[in-house]
Amino acid sequence: MTQLEGLRAAMRQAGVDALWISDPANVRAVSGFSSGKDGKVLVTGDGAALYTDGRYTVQAQEESRIEQHIARPPETYQDAAERVRGGRVGFEAEHLTVAGLDALREHWEAELVPTRGLVEGVRLIKTPGEVQAIREAQALADRVFAQVRPMIRAGVRELDVALELETGLRRAGAEVGFDVIVASGPRGAMPHGVASERVVEEGDLVTIDFGARVRGYHSDMTRTVAVDRPSDEMRRVYEAVLEAEEAAVAAVRPGMRAADLDALARGILERHGLAEAFAHSLGHGVGLNIHEGPGLRKGSEDVLEPGMVITVEPGAYLPGVGGVRIEDLVLVTEDGYEVLSHTPKEKV
Numbered sequence: 206m207t208q209l210e211g212l213r214a215a216m217r218q219a220g221v222d223a224l225w226i227s228d229p230a231n232v233r234a235v236s237g238f239s240s241g242k243d244g245k246v247l248v249t250g251d252g253a254a255l256y257t258d259g260r261y262t263v264q265a266q267e268e269s270r271i272e273q274h275i276a277r278p279p280e281t282y283q284d285a286a287e288r289v290r291g292g293r294v295g296f297e298a299e300h301l302t303v304a305g306l307d308a309l310r311e312h313w314e315a316e317l318v319p320t321r322g323l324v325e326g327v328r329l330i331k332t333p334g335e336v337q338a339i340r341e342a343q344a345l346a347d348r349v350f351a352q353v354r355p356m357i358r359a360g361v362r363e364l365d366v367a368l369e370l371e372t373g374l375r376r377a378g379a380e381v382g383f384d385v386i387v388a389s390g391p392r393g394a395m396p397h398g399v400a401s402e403r404v405v406e407e408g409d410l411v412t413i414d415f416g417a418r419v420r421g422y423h424s425d426m427t428r429t430v431a432v433d434r435p436s437d438e439m440r441r442v443y444e445a446v447l448e449a450e451e452a453a454v455a456a457v458r459p460g461m462r463a464a465d466l467d468a469l470a471r472g473i474l475e476r477h478g479l480a481e482a483f484a485h486s487l488g489h490g491v492g493l494n495i496h497e498g499p500g501l502r503k504g505s506e507d508v509l510e511p512g513m514v515i516t517v518e519p520g521a522y523l524p525g526v527g528g529v530r531i532e533d534l535v536l537v538t539e540d541g542y543e544v545l546s547h548t549p550k551e552k553v
């Protein structure tokens with residue numbers, strides 16, 4: 206089944222004849238058009254159309270897998286109005302603005318129905334082409350990390366490490382996937398500690414979390430490295446996080462409940478007295494967005510399936526002291542998993 210066929214099946218289940226797609230990543234996923242923030246897509250039972258404006262005429266022709274309409278609102282809505290007249294039309298409740306919904310109400314004679322997660326559901330399972338883009342992004346990130354690793358020493362600013370990673374990714378032809386996290390010493394206690402002016406010191410652990418973006422698809426990897434010899438306490442924390450990470454990766458397989466994988470890693474950290482220190486979910490899906498389904502967290506209903514690309518990233522954060530996170534990017538395969546990130550995990 207193609208992704209578009211999968212989406213139509215999801216639309217039927219949701220009881221809608223058509224779907225108005227406004228989330229930029231969903232627009233890109235369905236059409237292939239890379240400037241999703243300046244586009245909308247209408248999917249009907251027997252057609253699919255991309256709406257964008259005259260700035261993108263050539264780009265839309267080159268990139269879009271579906272028919273294109275070049276117009277600006279209100280013409281956009283008027284053209285689509287013909288296709289949806291009298292039907293039940295889903296809109297993306299989590300993404301359409303109030304103003305956007307008002308415009309649809311003004312221009313369409315159709316029943317507007319809020320929907321949730323229809324395109325996102327299709328995006329959970331990557332196509333071979335999507336896996337290839339993520340694989341390339343991660344391979345490139347691994348290479349750049351190896352080039353930058355020698356500069357992570359006492360005396361360097363976090364910002365300069367981030368800059369080298371960003372420049373390396375750019376030079377290699379990728380985009381920077383998200384703000385690079387470089388959190389050294391006590392800043393390591395911030396899971397999202399983007400690089401600061403702090404100068405790395407002897408005895409620090411330094412957490413580096415970064416990703417590339419290739420053809421719109423992200424990679425995501427975290428390594429925590431030691432500068433000289435960290436305290437015994439932080440070395441124990443590192444060993445505990447490593448144990449949790451490796452055990453969770455080894456347990457990845459189709460049929461595994463995402464919530465159980467999270468619980469497995471959490472249980473190991475709990476045994477090491479670090480339950481409270483693990484302040485976020487175990488991981489997430491990766492694709493056109495850096496964070497997408499499945500969610501590897503308590504309460505998640507997601508079940509792993511072949512073709513999902515997920516992160517496994519337990520961490521432990523001790524305010525005022527420091528932190529550790531280790532993250533791999535993992536493809537769920539027919540009989541288990543394949544780790545896409547190949548940067549070695551160092552001894553500390």
Ligand SMILES: CSCC[C@H](N)C(=O)N1CCC[C@H]1C(=O)N[C@@H](C)C(=O)O
Binds near residue numbers: 485518
């Ligand atoms: C701003 S993108 C951050 C990418 C990073 N690898 C990541 O996903 N992190 C860093 C620590 C926690 C984790 C995260 O943000 N997880 C989300 C899904 C959560 O809500 O737990």
